[in-house]
Amino acid sequence: MPVLTLAAVRDVRQLSASVWKMTLYSPELARPAKPGQFVHIKCGEGNFLRRPISVCNAQGDTLTLVFERKGAGTRYLSERRAGEKLDILGPLGNGFELRKGRYLLVGGGIGVPPLLYAAKSAESADAVLGFRTKDAVILEDEFRAACGEVTVATDDGSYGTYGTIAAPLREMLASGGYAGVLACGPRAMLRAVAEICAEHSVPCQVSMEERMGCGVGACLVCACKTREGGARAMRRVCKDGPVFWAEEVCW
Amino acid sequence: MPVLTLAAVRDVRQLSASVWKMTLYSPELARPAKPGQFVHIKCGEGNFLRRPISVCNAQGDTLTLVFERKGAGTRYLSERRAGEKLDILGPLGNGFELRKGRYLLVGGGIGVPPLLYAAKSAESADAVLGFRTKDAVILEDEFRAACGEVTVATDDGSYGTYGTIAAPLREMLASGGYAGVLACGPRAMLRAVAEICAEHSVPCQVSMEERMGCGVGACLVCACKTREGGARAMRRVCKDGPVFWAEEVCW
Amino acid sequence: MADLNVTFAGVPFKTPVVVASGTFGFGREYGEIFDLSRLGGICVKGLTLRPRLGNPPPRIAETPMGILNSVGLQNPGVDRFIEEELPYLKTLGTNIIANISGETVEEYAEMAEKLSDAGVDLIEVNISCPNVKAGGAAFGTSCDAAASVTRAVKRAARVPVMVKLTPNVTDIAEIARAVEDAGADAVSLINTLLGMRIDINTRRPVLKNNTGGLSGPAVFPVAVRMVWQVRRAVKIPICGMGGISTGEDAVEMMLAGADIVAVGTALFRDPFAAIRVTEGIVRYLDEHQIENVTEITGKVLLN
């Protein structure tokens, strides 16, 4: 049951050249929030649409969001100050399906933050986190605290393992024993993760992105093409997702 | 020569139920400003057009504006806080033509503030200030400090003289000796002032209002119909005005 | 409190505020957020005879105070709508308006018949969708085509018929007259204005469909003008829409000539927009001591 609420900004700080972390006080949002869900934020008077941002963490009455400054909306968010209020609709979407067991979390770039809350909520978890370069690495300490094994990879090898998440993912899956994989990141990465998981027969959930209107499932703009038992369907990222079973997505 | 500048808000305070006073630090605006000129203020991202507000006072590097909260733009202005900056274009318009001698200032409602700077700039001045009711009276002390004689009139007689400014204006003009009348207020009042001044053969300048676009004289939306030596013309309130000789205005 | 009841094309509406087709799905989602019985009516997502997957994403682009959409009539088809969605909708205590699009005149008629049998309150004939190849706006830009769709639907329908007009025409009043003459019980306007946005870094249109329909506050002054023009051209009632987001906007649209209004894109910014619009209308009527909302329709005083 999403609510529309004014959440109080507690803190906004920069994590890297283009990524910010925002802490909000909002029992209405923080308490019901599940890992993989998102909130839909009004970004001032100049930006017509709300912006979807995933829950990075929810603890007690506090909600944490981590976002990249891309355009006017996220710029607006990055310029908020403690004490201001934000008009937020949420929590929205289905979130990850978490059962018992050990999960492997696979994140790429700004797809990393939503996995933190999953890491904290899972019975146990390992993580493979991919970034472009050393300066883009975020939340490593937080993941190390919440996970068992954490592998950081950078595309240019400037930090951690050299290359994409594919090699470490293969290795860790080969070692076996995962109840499932939860992935969030660029579409090309998700597709690769889906394929690797299929090879290893590990159930894989992916968190998809699409441009949104209503955020609640009514306007059908956030379509994700899926197949379910042979039939093609257009599902709503905001309501049926953002988390989908990897094998259902038409990549 | 208008400038576009970021002016620092020093203070915003409420003068009456619907009127606010804003003090700005801005040498670029305050130094060149003349009585009767106005500034054109950007009112946030949600309001497309700038809002024209008259100079109420300019002293050293400080500019004072007094405005009524009417709609979204003036609401935005009333919500500014000390330390914020406003994007302002100005000073604009011609301003009052002040010669030697004693002037009679006639203001009605929110037309009163622009006359304060004229009062301070004139060699000497008296004032007749009209308001709807007692609670709407503003700037009385400031006018008493800057003028010789000050008559306050209220439409409902709840304060000062009962009725409009017409009667006190007639009386004071009858006593004679004014170099001119400067008037600002609702159109109907200005028209009455113009007629009374004509009866008394006293030169009268009126400050006109019209909805504005550019504010600098380029777009021709702020038309005021005038006659100049028999010929009809459309003059620009923002550039040829806002101050016009009363006898030139087609009422 | 002012009386909000309006009889529109013979159908009683308890408030003049409905939600616009395509912005409210089949009601279930917003039904989790507020009490749908507070609405005058729900125009459901556009229906077609057969199920449609719609256009590929991205289907939305932001514009200054507006959006472009290119959903392309994704819907389960009229039969599944009647089976799976209408029973729920009928429990909501508000008018249900079925919005229909066909590729041929016959398809429109067939759907109108099915939906009449199924018991919707009103049929909205969409001859103005800019996001589909066949049918859609092609019917809405010619008087003859608009009239022939209207006639066919009127013959098939046993509930009142409202025809939804496109703003992408030289003379909307002319189209309105054509559908009135063809028997329409009401008109609704405006559908979206055709628009385009391009991502300057990829050089590709933001919408996968390249172009899409503009809606939201940006189009409001165009919608007010068109409602006013149509009001002067026809006698049948008007459902006015296009950019309404406040009670003041709704009042303005009604003064221009709308009998009822629809709220669409504004919901994306404020899910309670339709309720706030309703409350704003009441506030206006009470402040101006107007007893019945019907008193303001078309009451603009020209300069």
Next chain:
Amino acid sequence: MADLNVTFAGVPFKTPVVVASGTFGFGREYGEIFDLSRLGGICVKGLTLRPRLGNPPPRIAETPMGILNSVGLQNPGVDRFIEEELPYLKTLGTNIIANISGETVEEYAEMAEKLSDAGVDLIEVNISCPNVKAGGAAFGTSCDAAASVTRAVKRAARVPVMVKLTPNVTDIAEIARAVEDAGADAVSLINTLLGMRIDINTRRPVLKNNTGGLSGPAVFPVAVRMVWQVRRAVKIPICGMGGISTGEDAVEMMLAGADIVAVGTALFRDPFAAIRVTEGIVRYLDEHQIENVTEITGKVLLN
């Protein structure tokens, strides 16, 4: 730094950014604020054969991210323009584009002849003004009328002729083709969309003229779409306008098909808008290592 030179309809422009007719007067006012030689050109306020007082005020209404105007072609007439304004304009070191409106085809031709003699760089034929009774948009909504005005002006003019199209039509590409066939050297678009605002307290339209033309960011996606449609329909160059306020907007308009762009209403919010647009184009070209601005025109990649 990227090369901004564009030859447009045979006329060299040192930047592709001009200011739109009616938003810049005859240049004097903004000339006090910035150096006008930094502009690619100035489209002057619309001229008519005889002086016009224009419409009564109010002539402007604010809308969400836009404005309505109903100036109605206030101008001193073409003769006084040539005598009193053109000499100053010619000193500015930028192209001067005369914008003309007539009530008859003959008036257009007469003005074109006078202005050619007087030595403007380009003539913009306004067949799209929504704010005058005779002439104006009436010529712009019919292919035949648009073509006949174009032919008459082309016969009379000895400088290149650009025809300014109205967006208030069902098919703008068709009108563009008609004026191209009639000999136009270029087209410019869009003029304003017809709109209306009503003051709900007085119940009167905000504009004394009741309706007016919508411009500003609100119309940008419609303008981009129309420029794109016209680009695919004609070979002559396009001056694209409608809601441009940043360099990014200008680039988007050029990708859609504009050879040069005009900045209008954005000036009211930011008097330096045209300069900032120019700087933004340079930044984009430099970042993308594009040497000449002409390389981006029409280079949208369809999905």
